[in-house]
Amino acid sequence: MELWKESLQTALDDRFDAAFKELTESNADVREAVKQQVEASILLKDHPKYDDELKQIADSYFEAMQLLLGEYIQHMYIQGAKDCVTVLRELGVIK
Structure with missing residues (x-):
């Protein structure tokens, strides 16, 4: 990168x-x-039934959810910044 x-x-x-x-x-x-x-x-x-197989499934699920939420948050933050610039341009504050 x-x-x-x-x-x-x-x-x-x-x-x-x-x-x-x-x-x-x-x-x-x-x-x-x-x-x-x-x-x-x-x-x-x-939980007594939390064995290795269930642990692997749960870990996989939570890792995927964390990744998706992180990407979503980043996308929304950047989109908000772009929207802010658009509004400022429309108001004539910036060119």
């Missing part, structure tokens, strides 16, 4: 992390959802 792309990706990752931290701190529903996710993960891993 080119250096400028790596730098941009690092900056985006940092911004996403900061935004999620801000969201978690300011939104009780998000804090509760995070708590539920952690509790469900513990229950799953402690």
Whole structure:
């Protein structure tokens, strides 16, 4: 990957992390959802029927979901920036 792309990706990752931290701190529903996710993960891993096969399936599922959500967040963030530029151009603020 080119250096400028790596730098941009690092900056985006940092911004996403900061935004999620801000969201978690300011939104009780998000804090509760995070708590539920952690509790469900513990229950799953402690479940007596959680064997190697089920672990592999669950890990595969959660890795795919995490990748999809990350790509979606990045796409929406970049699209929001593009939309912002479009609005500023339409308002005559930038050319």
